[in-house]
Amino acid sequence: MSSTLASVTAAVSRQTLLVLYRQMQLIRQCEEQLARAHQKGLIHGACHTYVGQEAIAVGVCAHLQTEDVVFSTHRGHGHALAKGVGPRELFAELFGRANGCSRGRGGSMHLFSPETGMMGTSGIVGPCILQAAGAGYSFKLLESDQVGVAFFGDGAANNGAFHEGLNMASIWNLPALFVCENNQFATEVPLSYSAGNPDVGSRAGAYGLPGVTVDGNDVVAVYAAAGEAIDRARHGRGATLLECRTYRTRAHAEGMGDFSYRTREEVEEWKRRCPIAALEARLVAEGIATPDELRQITAEIETLTADAQQFAEQSPLPDPATAAQHIYAAPRIGIRSVSAPPPGTREITYIKATHEALAEEMAANPKIFVMGEGIGKRGGNFNTTVGLYDLYGAVRMCDTPISERGFVGLGCGAAMTGTRPVIDFMFADFILDSVGEILNQIAKMQYMSSGRLKMPILLRGCIGIGHSAATHHSGNYYPLYAHIPGLRVVVPSNPFDAKGLMKHALRCDDPVMFLEPRELLNLKGPVPTEDYEIPFGQAAIVQPGTDVTVVAIGRMVPQVLAAAKQLTQPGISIELIDPRTVAPLDMESILASVAKTGRLLIVDECFAPFGIGAEIAAGIADCGFDELDAPIRRVNGLHTPTPYSPTLEAAVVPQIEHIVSAIKNLVDE
Amino acid sequence: MEEGTFGEWLKRDGETIERGTALFVLEGEKSAQDIESLDRGILRIPPDGPRPGETVKVGQLLGYLVEAGERAPFETSTAPAGHLPVAVGDAGSAATPPAGPATRRMARELKVDLQRVPGSGPGGRVTPDDVNAWVPAVLVKRASERVTISPRARRLAGQLGVDWTSLRGSGRTGRIRERDVRSAAAANGPAAAQLSSSGHSPLQRVAGDLPGPWLSVTTMRKTIAARMAAGVHETAPVTITTRCDASNLVNLRQQFRQTACNDEPVPGYNDLIIKLLAGALVRHPQLTHQWHERGIYVPEGLHIAVAVDTDAGLLAPVLRDVDRLSLRDVAARMKHLAEQARSGSLSAADIQGGVFTISNLGMFGIEAFTPIINLPQSAILGVGAIVRDAAVVNDTVVPRDRLTLSLTFDHRVVDGAPAARFLQTLRQAIEAPGAALLQ
Ligand SMILES: Cc1ncc(C[n+]2csc(CCOP(=O)(O)OP(=O)(O)O)c2C)c(N)n1
Ligand SMILES: [Mg+2]
Secondary structure (H helix, E strand, C coil): CCCCHHHHHHHCCHHHHHHHHHHHHHHHHHHHHHHHHHHCCCCCCCCCCCCCCHHHHHHHHCCCCCCCEEEECCCCHHHHHHHCCCHHHHHHHHCCCCCCCCCCCCHHHCCCEHHHCEEEECCCCCHHHHHHHHHHHHHHHHCCCCCEEEEEECCHHHCHHHHHHHHHHHHCCCCEEEEEEECCEECCEEHHHHCCCCCHHHHHHHHCCCEEEEECCCHHHHHHHHHHHHHHHHCCCCCEEEEEECCCCCCCCCCCCCCCCCCHHHHHHHHHCCHHHHHHHHHHHCCCCCHHHHHHHHHHHHHHHHHHHHHHHHCCCCCHHHCCCCCCCCCCCCCCCCCCCCECECEEEHHHHHHHHHHHHHHHCCCEEEEECCCCCCCCCCCCCCCHHHHHHHHHEEECCCCHHHHHHHHHHHHHCCCEEEEEEEEHHHHHHHHHHHHHHHCCHHHHCCCCCCCCCEEEEEECCCCCCCCCCCCCCHHHHHCCCCCEEECCCCHHHHHHHHHHHCCCCCCEEEEEEHHHCCCEEECCCCCCCCCCCCCEEEECCCCEEEEECCCHHHHHHHHHHHCCCCCCCEEEEECCEEECCCHHHHHHHHHHHCCEEEEEEEECCCCHHHHHHHHHHHHCHHHCCCCCEEEEECCCCCCCCHHHHHHHCCCHHHHHHHHHHHHHC | CCEEEEEEECCCCCCEECCCCEEEEEECCCCEEEEECCCCEEEECCCCCCCCCCEEECCCCCCEEECCCCCCHHHCCCCCCCCCHHHCCCCCCCCCCCECHHHHHHHHHHCCCHHHCCCCCHHHCECHHHHHHHCCHHHHHHHHCCCCECHHHHHHHHHHCCCHHHCCCCCCCCCECHHHHHHHHHHHCHHHHHCCHHHCCHHHHCCCCCCCCCCCCCHHHHHHHHHHHHHHHCCCEEEEEEEEECHHHHHHHHHHHHCCCCCCCCCCHHHHHHHHHHHHHHHCHHHHCEEECCEEECCCCCCEEECEEECCEEECCEECCHHHCCHHHHHHHHHHHHHHHHHCCCCHHHHCCCCEEEEECHHHCCCCCCCCCCCCCCEEEEEEEEEEEEEEECCEEEEEEEEEEEEEEECCCCCHHHHHHHHHHHHHHHHCHHHHHHC
């Protein structure tokens, strides 16, 4: 640790020192005012103040331009103010007003202001580290000199995101700065207890990164260390971990008890080490500023803070009618679609079809990059990226460490900052390691930023039972994702759909789960050479019929076609519908078909409970009750983990004979 | 009112009813009323109670209001002799044995007296298994043979007017399916079976997806809808039109206006036409005859229903014995009836017994239209606007007031020629109103 207060004048200009002073005052006074407002009931939810830690945000952000980006955590008011979010917008947000920085959608823990480079604070401890690395990845790909900064606590240093994020920043030499604000507690758990090595700064060495530890209550020390680190990042010399030792002198959150885990004396001791008072004393002692000048700054800030409070109190509450806006990006117009070419025209495999889509889009859009294990030179476990490494190199075709959570979180940060990541999981089972990043961050980002951030990320992987792949290489899981607002979930069943849907996914601004049935990868089918897209939410009528509507998903589509070939007796004419995307789900096409046939069977390899079939059945019972001439039936895979042995494996997947008999029974009902 | 059509129960069997609660909907000719309960109690609806659409007579027993704990007559020992002996017990004489609600319901459905069933549960509690063991197997089977029908088949049955309660279902479990209703309808008459279920757009039914707004449908609206649909589907409607020279009618009205005194209403065109219409109907009574299952019914009295547009919807109050009223009486009564219709104070009697309906859309500039027959009547006259038009009289073009009449009649009752002759009579009366009014 270095202390630089002794040489204040030598290191930093008077003007900068006054700016640092002013910014710290701004944060302190806003926080104290917010604490008062919390007591008055003006803040509806949680409120974590930054009192005592002001020097860190101020010392770091003094080096940042508007184009540089900050990702922060639950204790983020100070980071937002230091990055340039106005106190009015901050207060209005905490007061739940329509003109708050997150338009009333976030509150204390979700502050978004992409216009000022404040890319969001998160109520989940950890993801900001990965997102800052992702911003760094974008800036590297775009060859800009911007920097991504993450602020996080000592608690986050024990989270996997810290490990995966720092490692990836190191191996890819990313322009990022990781600022650990070690206030010695995660809520009430001391770092000395929770860390095998509580010297956070020293951990950087384990990842091959420079680690610096400074007195976080010394704004000049922070300023100096951050300056060096940011300069390193800007000039292509990679990331730094900066540990700032500090202390929060208010409770973890307003209204929480404080002395079950620490003493009043300890808190009082740290209050005496107030970073603002320390700077004030030095400025006066060294003749840099008079007490009057500093008092005047304090008074100006008082006016600003009072104004912010008044502004927020007078601001309107959001219109409840807007509560479900911005879950998805606005739909594109002018989408070029074609009808499926007749058999006999050029036929390629499913995997070749998606490869074509990806290759064409990568050629057209330099912001697309692919991440995954073995997708570089090797070309992917399933040949999803063969040959692309030679064309686009290691930055756009990026082999990853086995850090699923890490590179998904990184992809999220990249998508927030102007690039379009494609994450290739090989098996969709591995996605589960990153579900927190997908559900809590990726799916919610457009909504929480009230549509000011986009989330153009494609997450792809193989699904489905077969090849004796056993239970960790055969998951389907798409109902899980379809349940979540903000995600698009695509399950193509043939090469034509796969290419058109992949093209659409690579041009849309929403996060897309692109799930490819492994058993279909070598299926051949006609695919046009011309450019086309298939928009989401448009089911295909694979085969028209009059007696039974069968809705099948993914692998089950060809399975039902095979069953239909066996069912040639009169009175069993099958209308087969492939939704193609399970979110959005084209209920209208299904309903129109049921209105014709009066009978509905849903065939899905996925588990029945809480599944797509249940969703479709509920929708039809609701809107199409009077169309039904028989109960709605489902054929699903068994509700069991996938077994290995071929006889066991076959027993858990819907077989053609199951489908045949289900259709016959339904017609007899 | 001697009889009405039972609309629907507004309360369910077993619900507690307070005084003044609306109990059921009763439909008169063109109005539907919610009938309120005068007493409080628990509503019990007998299994053979009236079904929607059934005709019920004044004084007919529809259901029971019982006290808590009291049984309705239809569930006790007074059950008809056709029931199996197990059902006929000395119910009510001893305390009911303990049994859960499922057991009780089962006993009710099977008409089993729970007191006779030995309970095997704790404290002699009767279980469903006990009931099953007690009841002859044949009866259990009957209870499970309740008629079931798919929603689609039920809708179609309604559309085709098929009484499905007596159909045998072809479904695996005996469920009545679309095909069963269609073949029943085909047996009734090939035309009905043609009504295709694809006649409506399925997309209209994605209620969850349509943003709305949705309007709730009043009972009156439902009644109008049903009656209008019946007027089209259950008759053989034909519409014919004719153009009259209304110059003399216009003149006559002009004279009435000029000589009017303050306290008497001036007869309007509609009043004049109603009066002239009555004269034409006296000469062509066939237009008032009605088609019924039993035969053609000849109603008494020349009562003319007059369509009146109100905020709540279309109403048709009836002007009685028009042939015996003076033109002044017609005008005065019509004014009064229209006011009552608009203020919602028509009595049931005011809208019953019409033998012919007249509907006037002239005030909206409509010239000709196809009015819908107001069942059980056989004909309805649509009166258009009086327009000043070029007419050829004696080979010269002259301005004339012209009026178009549209007559829809039920071809089951009246053939084309007699209907045309009636319309011709009416046209001549309108063209020479003085003479016609003298008669
Ligand atoms: C993944 C996750 N686990 C638990 C929590 C609950 N939680 C909120 S703040 C906090 C402590 C965080 O400590 P630290 O990272 O040191 O930040 P500080 O509050 O000290 O600023 C915890 C455990 C959370 N928000 N996210
Ligand atoms: Mg902490």
